[in-house]
Structure formats: C-alpha cells, structure tokens
Amino acid sequence: MVKKWLVVLLVAVVSVGILGLFVAGSFAGTKNELEIFSWWTGGGEEEGLNALIKLFHQLYPDVKVINATVAGGAGTNAKAVLKTRMLGGNPPDSFQVHAGMELIDTYVIPGMMRPITKYMKEWGAYNKFPKAILDMCSYKRNVYSVPVNVHRGNVVFYNKKIAAEIGMTKPPKTWKEFIKYLKLAKKHGYIGLALGDKNKWTALHLFEDIMLGKLGPKKYNGLWKNKVSFNDPAIKAALETMKEVLPYINTDHSAMTWQDATRLVFSGKALANVMGDWAEGYLKTLGWKPGKQFGWFAVPETSNAFMVVSDTFGLPKKAPHPKNALRWLKLLASVKAQDVFNPIKGSIPARLDADKSKYDVYLRWSMHDFATVALCPSIIHGSAAPEGFVTALNDVINRFVTKKNVAQAMKGILQDAEDNGYLVK
Amino acid sequence: MNQFDYRKLWLYMLLVGFAVFYLMPVYVLLATGLKSLKDVSVSTMWLLPTHPSFEGFEGAVKKLGPNLKNSFMLVIPATLISAFLGSINGYVFSKVRFKGDNVVFALILFGMFIPYQSILFPLIRFLQWVGLYNTIGGLILTHVVYGIPITTLIFRNYYMEVPDELVEAAHIDGAGLFGVYWRVLMPLSIPAFVVVVIWQFTNIWNEFLFAVTVTSSPVKQPITVALVNLAGSQVVQWNMQMAGALLTALPPLLIYIFLGKYFIRGLLAGSVKG
Amino acid sequence: MRRNRGVGLLVVLPSIVAIAIFVYGFISWTVRVSLSNYNSFSSLLRGVYRFVGLRNYYRIFSDWRFQTDLWNTLFFTLFFILGTIAVGIVLALLIDSRIRGVKVFQNIFLFPMALAFVVTGTTWGWIFNPGDFPKDPMGVNLLFKQLGLSHLQWGWYTTTGHIGPFNIALIPIIIAAVWQLSGYAMAMYLAGLRGIPNSIIEAAKVDGATPWQLFWKVKFPLLKPITLSAMIILGHISLKIFDLVYAMTGSGPNNVTDVPAVYMFELTFRANRYALGSSISIIMLVMVAVVVIPYLFYSMRQQKEVRL
Secondary structure (H helix, E strand, C coil), rough: CHHHHHHHHHHHHHHHHHHHHHHHHHHCCCCCCEEEEEECCCHHHHHHHHHHHHHHHHHHCCCCEEEEEEEEEHHHHHCCCCCCHCCCCCCEEEEEEEECCCHHHHHHHCCCCCCHHHHHHHCCHHCCCCHHHHHHHCCCCEEEEEEEEEECCCCEEEEEHHHHCCCCCCCCCCCCHHHHHHHHHHHCEEEECCCCCCCCCHHHCCCCHHHHHHHHHHHHHHCCCCCCCCHHHHHHHHHHHHHHHHECCCCHHHHHHCHHHHHHHHHEEEEEEEEEEEHHHHHHCCCECCCCCEEEEEECCCCCCCEEEEEEEEEEEECCCCCHHHHHHHHHHCHHHHHHHHHHCCCCCCCCCCCHHHHHHHHHHHHHHHCCCEECCCCCCCCCCCCCHHHHHHHHHHHHHHHHHHHHHHHHHHHHHHHHHCCCC | CCHHHHHHHHHHHHHHHHHHHHHHHHHHHHHHHCCCHHHHCHHHHHCCCCCCCCCHHHHHHHHHHHHHHHHHHHHHHHHHHHHHHHHHHHHHHHHCCCCCHHHHHHHHHHHCCCCCCHHHHHHHHHHHCCCCCCCCHHHHHHHHHHHHHHHHHHHHHHCCCCHHHHHHHHHHCCCHHHHHHHHHHHHHHHHHHHHHHHHHHHHHHHCCCCHHHCCCCCCCCCCCHHHHHCCCCCCHHHHHHHHHHHHHHHHHHHHHHHHHHHHHHHHHHCCCCC | CHHHHHHHHHHHHHHHHHHHHHHHHHHHHHHHHCCCCCCCCCHHHHHHCCCCCHHHHHHHHHCHHHHHHHHHHHHHHHHHHHHHHHHHHHHHHHHCCCCCCCCHHHHHHHHHHHHCCCHHHHHHHCCCEEEEEEEEHHHHHHHHHHHCHHHHCCCCCCCCCCCCCEECCCCHHHHHHHHHHHHHHHHHHHHHHHHHHHHHHHHHHHHHHCCCCHHHHHHHHHHHHHHHHHHHHHHHHHHCHHHHHHCCCCCCHHCCCHHHHHHHHHHCCCCHHHHHHHHHHHHHHHHHHHHHHHHHHHHHHHHHCCCC
16 A cells, blocks of 8 residues: 555656756757747847748748747847756757857857868858958858847937027037037937936947947957057046936936837937947837938048947857758858848848848948948947956946946956956956 | 724724835736737836727737647656655655755755756756756756755655654555555645645746746747747837736746645645745 | 654655755755855856955945844834834724724735735835825825925935934835834734733723723733734744845945845845855844744743744
8 A cells, every 4th residue: 555655646746857958858959950049029029030030931831930039138048048958968050149259258269169161152142241351250261150240339429400490511520529419408308318228238338339449349349359458548538428428318227128218219319329220120110210310420530430349140069950050051141141130130141242222221221331431349248358357247237327427447447358258458 | 893993994994005005016007917018118107098009918828839739748748757756755754764865965955055046057958968958847847856855855844743653554554655655645745735735836837047948939938938038128018018927927926826725724734845 | 643753754855855955955065165266256156266355344344334134124124123113003902992894904914924025126116106296296295285384395215314323214114114014013903802801801900990091001911912913924024024125226326225135136146245244144144043942942942832
C-alpha cells in the first residue's frame, strides 16, 4: 500500500521532468528550420521582419522559419535573453545585434561568432556597403555580421507651425543659435526641447549628439580608437552646453518615454525633439507627413556627421542550422531584401545602391547624408563602446540632468573611461 | 435609531471612498483600452473615449491568443502538482514527523523569501543542463520547486489544527501513512486546497521574471511575456497594451471573484494561520 | 506513528532535494560569482575563475547609486509596511461591520492582488504622471486642476526633492504598493478579527468600553501575531521589490526611485557586470535573511505553527 503510493508520488514528480526532456529533445536541431532572434515586435519593425520572412519563404519554401522575438526596453530584454542562450550553448541560427561593440566586444572577441567575409565576397555584397559600416561589423579584418538597416541618431524633429510662429525659418547651425530659438519658444509658452528620459537612454542620446558636435566627427571617432583622450576640453564644453539646454526641456521629462516626448511635438506643446529617426516613423503613424507638419535638421554642429544606429545579423558558431542561417544572411545582404524591409521599418538601407524612389522625402535626405558625410558610432545604441561603459555613462548623465554639476559629471566620465581602458590623460 | 443610521452612512462613505481608490486604475485601463491609437495620450487619460474603438482589444486578442493557451498549459499542471506536493509535505511535517524535521522545515521555508534574482543565472544554466530550458516543462518545474515552501507551510499549519486523535484512530484501524492521508486528511483539506490553488494560480500566472528568462521562443512563452512583447521596441501601442493587460488579468480576476470568499474562509479556517 | 517515520522522510525527500539544489545550491553559485572577476560577458564565458575576495562588495558599497538604493529601500519598506497595515486594519474593521453589501466591497479591495505588478505599475505610472504642471498637468495633477485644487499639484515621482535622505518621489510608489497589498492585509486581519471569541468582546462591552477603547485595548493586542506576520511578509516583499518599480518609474531622475533589484538587473543584464550584480543580490538576500531568520526561529520555538 505504502509502496504503491510512494511510486505514484515519485512518478508524478519525475514525469514532469521527463515530459519536458522529450519536448526539449523534439526541438533539437534536426529539422530543416531557421530560428531568427530579434526584438522587432511592434509597429513597422514587425511588419518589415515579416516581409523579409515571406521573401525567404518564397526562396526556400521547405525551411520552417521560427521567428523568436523578445520585446521591451529598446531591445534590452532581448539582449539579456540572447546572452543567456549563448552562455548555455543554445544560440539561435541568426540574431539581431547593433553594429559595433555590442557585436564585437560581447560576442566576437569571446569567440562565439563565425566570420562571414568570404561569403560576403561570394555574394557580391562586400563592396556594396560603406567601409565605415563594415568596419563596425568587423574584428581583425573579418566581417562578422550583415548590416540590414541604418537609423540616424543625430536629428532634430520640429513642429513647423511653432517654428513659423517664433520665426525659426531656417535650421540653426550652432547650439548658440538653437538655444536662442528654445528661449523664444519658451517665451511663447511652448516647451523648447521635448525630452522623455524615464528609461534614461534618451538623455545620453541627447548628450552624445552634443558631444559629437563639440568634438567633431574625427575626434569623436578617435575616442574609441584610443587616439583622443576623454579629457578633451570639448567634452567639458558639451556638458556646459547640455547644462544650458536643460532649462528648456519639459519638467516632467523623467515620467516620459521617447514616444511621449515626440508626442509633445505632435500635439503642439513643444518646438522640437532630438531623437533618432525612428521618431519620423512614429510621427508618420500619428498621421503627420514629413516636410508638411514637421521638419527636421541634423543636430546643431553635427551636419557633417551621421550618428549610425545599425541593426545587423550575424552567424553564431553553434548555430543549429548554419546552412539556413547563411541563406538568411545572403538574403539580408541583397538589395531586394534591404528595399523590402527598410521602407516599412522607416530606416535606410545599409547598402548604397538601393532604389531611392521607394523612400520618403525624409529618408532620401538621410540616404544622401549617409553616402556623403562622416559616419560615427552611437554610444547609447551600443556601437561605440562596451555595454559596461554605456551603463555607467548613462548613470553619470542621468545624475547630471538633475544635479547640473559639470565637474562631478566630468569626473564620472573620466572614471568610466579609465575603467574601460580608454585614454584619459 | 437615528444615530445608528449616521454610523451606517459614515461606513458607506468610507467604503465607497476606498472603492473609488481601488477601482481607479481599472477605469484608466478600460478607458485607454477602448481608445484608438490616435486618441491615446497621457493628457486625456481621465476622459472616456469619444469614439470607443475595439481596435486595441482586437489586436490584443489576435496577438495574445496562442500565449493564453501556453499560460493555461503552465498554470494548471504547476498549480495541481504544487498543491499535491504541499499537502503531502504538510502532512509529513505536521503529523508524521522525523528527526530534525523542524530544522529541515525552517530551511525549506526560507526558500520562499529569497530574492529570485539571486538564483536566476544558475537556474537557467541548470535547466539548460537537464535539457528543460525553453520548455513549458522547465517553467512548471521551476514554479513547482519554488512553490514548495509556501504550499508546505499552508498545509502544515492547516493539519496542525487537525486533532492527533483522528490520525491515531485511523492508524488503529490499520491505515498506513497514505491511508491516513487519503481517508482522513484529504477530505478535510478542501479549504486549504482552495487557498493554495488561488495563491499558486495567481502567482504563476502573473510571474514575469522566470517566464521571460526560461522560455525564450515566443511560441512557448506565457501571456505575461507576450503582454510585454506587445510593446514594440520603438512604437508602443498603449491602447493595445492596456487592452492586453485587461485580458491578461481576466483569469486570475475570475478566480478571485468566484473563489475570493473561500479564500477568506480558508484564512478563517486557519489554513494560512494568522 | 513512529513506524511511519522512515516513509515520511522518503515522501518529503524529493522536495528536500529540490530545495537543496534550487535554493541553497544556486545561492552558493551566486556567492561564488560575487567573489570573482566575472565583470564582463567574455570573462564569464571563458570561465577562468579568479577569486577577488570582497572587492565587488567594497566597490558596490562605495557606489553612490547603491547608497541611494539602500536609503530608498529603508524608507520604502518603512512607509509601505506602515501604510499597508494601517489601511488593512481600517478595511478589515469596515468589512467586519457586516453592513449590507459589504461582500462586494470586500471583493473590490481584494482584487488588486490578482493583478501582475507589471500591469499595475504601468497604470499607476500613468496616474501619477505629473505632466508639465501647472500649465499642462496630467494624471492626478490634471484631476486636481479640474477639481479646482491646483495648489495640490506636485511632481510626484519625478521630483528630486527630499526630506533628509528620504526621497519624496517614493511616495507614489508607496501608494501603488499599498494599493496592491492592503487587500491581503485586510484578509489577514479579517480572519484575525473573526477569530476573536465573542465572549471577550461582549465582556468588554459590558464593562462599558467605547468602540475606540474596544479596538485599541481589546482587539488590537489580540491581533499582535497577525501584525507581526504581516510585517514579515510585507517586509520581504519590499526588500526585494522589482517589477512594480521597474514598470512604474524605473530609476527616476538622479535615482530617486531606484532600488537594489533594479540596479542589480541593470548591472547583470545590461552592463554584463555579473560579479557586481551577484554581490547586490547577495546583499539583498542577507537583508531579507536578517529579517526572516530570527522570526522563523522564534516561531519554531514559541509554537508548533509558523504564522505567516
């Protein structure tokens, strides 16, 4: 009697485990599948990704595509899950990753990725991308991922009606000039610059744009190659400028997300918003037409630079279906795929030979600049520096927005840079 | 008599006042969920939608449907196994006893207080090692194990109230350990089972941290993760989010509405003593 | 019953083994990481373990953000427990009056417990969003304006104001947390109130006790064990609070609403500083243990039951 019950109990506990083992086993990489991992789960991004998958399906109808997405926090949740999977030796076949250190420092240097230079050349795609972009995806002269799209980080979007009212008839070239307009906007009862830093990163987004302007693209890029010191007076100047701008932001910035901030421009409460050009896509979903209700210009003092935020896909060494993964990457590297994905997503293709007629007036402007001005890696979007540096800098800037203490922030920046082996002398 | 009515009036005013406070967030959820994306804004949150739209609900149902099934596949077995394990453990720790059982029980109990962040990484590596990572089975196992302390506690306290004589009598009648459990304690434990079921059901249903880290592919994720996934990385559709939040909250809410009085009764019966 | 002891041990053995691995085994792993150099993804991956002693703990305690977190946890815990218990008692007394329709209210007060913190956090974040007040208020501030109470408007969780080390931006989060858990406190007290024998109440009434005296002199002392267990339960929830803060406010300006769990999450999953993150989670564990372990031992000695 007792024994019988004991057996029943043990079976109940253990069976769950065994059941799970079978389920896990049946999913092991024996089938003809392709698992793609990304954080494209909403709005145009999701539609764009689905369009790509459809395209893939037309080419390889017998491959089952598993679209693994994890959303939230501009990809932070997805990145956490991805790292866990990589750590457990359980990677997807291909995954979304920002070009730059997010790829190189986190995955390439530890030796988890396979180089794809050979294939890029085979597909005839190698020389179709700007060199600066491929450099961001490369380590020791080997390319490790295919850039799919490019967003520009250093853009100001503004409400044309308010701009007309305060007399901002042409884009300000310098911060001094721009602050003059912010002041005017405030006088007219508007918020000068909308900011939504509930999730912190937007404040650093603003700061890196100011910093890029003060340093200039050449010195800015030099920071990450250990050619320019973080002790450069331009960084202190950037903090000073940011301090001058802060009085013109909305008081409730820390309760807002970037969407809320962009909405302040849309609802006629704020003159302008410094944001990546996903804000353009958002304004369009709200019903505005680029050039009609809203205008844009490069962040003052940065018109000679393009802050790059680029999504790329790479090939993990332990990918369960490497053949399908390569087919996927080959597709992504093609003009066709880039022109299918980007107009829907609201970004520009990383390839320079795309069909311009498929893009709206804003994106054509961005494409023009992308092909002509200096390309710079974004800090906050993971391209310029390791994630540890970014998180710490985020904290420094977050504190600075409240305390407005330049010396304290400068000390924090230098300490963070030193921790990560950058020049500080 | 008159004074008595004043007292009642006061009581009702207080009750209604509290009720307004408790229902305020639900109002916001409903009002936002029924707006179209274009009308959603923090500045109009107190207003009912001028043109009610089911756009948000339609989208949420479409997107969350498959994950709703996952959640049920997770919650039902996990809750039942938890309750069963808890009751058998509770029985042993209250009526059977063994040497050092108090210390062992205290050590088990401490497990319910730990911050789950402190075990997250090793947990995932363990599940990967045994091949349960990214499966609902893995999530069930996780929830069952971390549910052991609370369910054991509830049943142990409950069985403490059962007179030892009852158990002794059954023994004299020749019942073994499981016989006593099956014939004497099980039939008495319905209130404790109700409390445990409510507790585990809502906790597991609402849990996010394990869900998002243990199941990584969307076809296996429970609804809470899918709910957060409704937020695109760049454009958050608030109306769909709020509608989705309401949908997600529905099953545990129904459990509370239908079993809530048993919950209090269960507490009264001493199942969660205190 | 003695003959059953061996079997009894066998029956609980699976649970004991599971807890030994999932709780104590995993915690040891985390302790080990917290004493290591695993402060980047590649070092964790390569797994070349270097023991660095308490260096991570030293660094985290000298970190201004973590110091803010500790103060925030202290004040949050204090006011959250006080608020939840006070509201819980009031609600229990109201429900215990047994006037008509009270069941409906009981369910209303209990339902927040059924909601996920992620859901309620987002919603309360909207409600306490201050807006660009006084000109363009939102949320509760907007309500104040519409009710003609504009002078009550303030920055809620966006304010960087503080009274000593207490960041007043925590108040809205405390309100939300009280909202979510006071129903549970109510249920506990209600169970307690109904467990008080009528004879005691009647005796006090015969002695001429006013309702006020009846509560403070008779009922409240009898409810002491409930208050103690409520404090333990609420205390451990607040020491490790995460979802609510994360969904509602994040860290806030200058970390005015930051808590250790949020910082731990950022360090581990964003910055790849696994060793630092692990040391925070171990510090959190110690804080919880300091509260819970003496209570567990006390309960085990005092009575057969652990009241929770």
